Amino acid sequence: MSNPAAADAAEPTPDPSSSTPSSPPPALQPQSPPPPADPTHFDAIVLGTGLTNSITAAALVRAGKSVLHIDRNEFYAEHLASFDLVTLLRILGDAAKDSDDPFLGCYDEFEVAVNASDGSTSTTSSEPPAPPAPPALSTDADNPLAEAHAVDNSEKSALHPTPAPAQQPPSTPPADLEALITAYTTDYPSTATLFSHQPTPHSRHALLTLLRTSRQYNLELSPRIIYSRGALVDLLANSGVGRYLEFRPLDRIHLFWDGRTEQVPGSKEDVFGNGSVSLVEKRRLMKFLTFAVGFEETPEVFEDYKGKPYAEFLQAQKLSPRLIAFVLNATALIVEQHALSTLTTEQGLLLTQRHLRSLGRWGKTAFLVALYGAGSELSQAFCRLCAVYGGTYILNFPLAEIITTLSADDGGDVVVAITAKDGTRYTADRLVASPAYVQFLAPELRPKLTSKSVYRCVAIVDRDVHGSSNAAAAADHNQPALTVTAFPPEAVRNGQGVTAIQQSWDVSACPKTQAVIHLSASGDGSSHADVRSALQALVKPSGATVLLAATYRRHQQRVETAHAEEDVWWTAGDRIAVTRDEGGSGLDLEACGDEARSVFTRMMAGAEEAEFLPGVADPADEED
């Protein structure tokens, strides 16, 4: 993601002398700054381009504020970002070496396992591939990392499909990839049949084969799905941001129960057509769902359970454990023990209601899947809206510190200054930051951060894990389905559940016919073993081969706020807000919109009524 113009372009420091707004820019200063009279001072500086902050930045700009939006990373969306395969592995690999970095430091315990068999299924015997001669590995020809990133080297057509001859000086570091493979490729003891034991020539070869098609993968750090009829979809529709995005309906939700996955009914017809649920159960479920969709109208039904766990209320409705798992794990999509036990009846009913109301709008489930990755694309789409209305964007910003001063002459106003390592300095009246920027604040202004471990696995498999193991069916050119599978805590050894999302070429996650499985587990006692065994359970029935599995641990940080229900932390007389920037730990992104709205409202307090992200005119009708 190095920028083309970077080498020749002016430094990011705006040169005030060139900012004569109404005259053409000097011919040789193509990087002249934007026209606002004072290009180094803004109404607000937003640090971190996760979804909450991106929505906030766009809302502030739409309310007439000048905004500078910065990220230390060279990519958008922070922990919601989406990467090609090489970049994902490289970032997780770098994280292991750079634990002090406030972003990378959130990732550790990274391992990659590759399938070292020849890639064909075990039923067909074929020649094992000739392992590539070891020296070949150190040439550029065999190094997709070098291929993909050699664009800086303009003599060479880096993206040419034929491998370039190994003519580069050996000093260019393809060794990077070698090191990556050697350092992080290990086996999974519990799945020894699927994975190689040590990085063998076979496994290296298998990894290199995958890496050669790296750009066909869009792999999310934190995959999310979107309620079809939630506040976020409304926001996308009303703000005009939806025009930048493309979605597909989630095909199915599964519940892992009694050692196998079963489809969760998505409609009345599904409920009654479901052969594995008894008629009595079906009636109870329908009765409950009919109540839940408009639960506020009959408060007497849940009055006694207010403030009590949702699970207790569901038991009182005489739902069987399996149906309770349907509602809690596969509808509300909560699988973490602590979250389940603290979910109150009111909260749970709201989640069930939102789910039910989202059904039937698009496809057969309550959710949409965004092409290329929801968090990444939504964040960038809001950033684009912000830029269209004059917001200034700087990625890869070498932030050094944030200085907050109270200006004595101006009624105790606060001025926030950020400085870069090269001395560049910007000031603003207000600051919005994500947790990754907290350590740049003065100690007395820092909120306390708490951290929770999330165990993740991203696996590339050779076919739909819900498909038939029958070879003919597998060869059917339908793309793997887009699915979510919920593993309730009871189904997982350590008592914390696992969620799994399957993505496909339909959402540009991977090449045709392959599938990408994202698994996640969190909470006390959860571990890599949980996600691995869930992956194992998921792929087994279809006979799918796991081509690659990367596992890692994420330290999910959030600020400690005065009230548990508050997500945003405020200081310096409400001039500085620290957000979570990625919503909650659930699978949806609704919290980001809510959080952004609350930051916007509090920041704009005192100003005349400002609308949160008003609609935009159709660009075709716009007058110049």
Place this chain on the structure above:
Amino acid sequence: MATRKKVLLKVIILGDSGVGKTSLMNQYVNKKFSTQYKATIGADFLTKEVMVDDRLVTMQIWDTAGQERFQSLGVAFYRGADCCVLVYDVNNVKSFETLDSWRDEFLLQASPRDPDNFPFVVLGNKVDMEESKRQVSQKRAMTWCQQKGGIPYFETSAKEAIDVEKSFQTVAKNALQQESDVELYSDFPDPIKIDGETGRQGGDAGCAC
């Protein structure tokens, strides 16, 4: 679902700040030109319906929205592009020299399926200025385009509407060719778009149950 596919072509315009990207779009779509330079604010994308080989297509031309100024165009901007227009200012040699890196950046970020045959069009803009100010000769530009696999080249003036129409006609044509093999004739459903229409309907777009 079984309707004939609507053809929507995504075209992105790249090049250094100040070469006239927004002006070219405006001239082509709105037949307007403003002599007042302002770094791009408020330009999003413009759409125009054009006939290409008896086929009505909608061209959606995306501006950089100024995000190129600090090298901060995100990868999302490049996704799904059907054609990439590279613009430089014939009176500014540096804007010509950066075409290489803009092209490389496009190929890297957009990662088209067939990078060798991906349609680019190069526009040398601002040919209305006096000849003495010109820093890049037509020959030099054409040689570069030849070296890059025969990229179509036009010399344009957004100000005086010189060859703007003609060049974008080529953009549309080549973009459609890029698209035709794969998407146009598949029964693959279009992805869902969430727009103002969605909000107003508030309703059941997909399901008849």
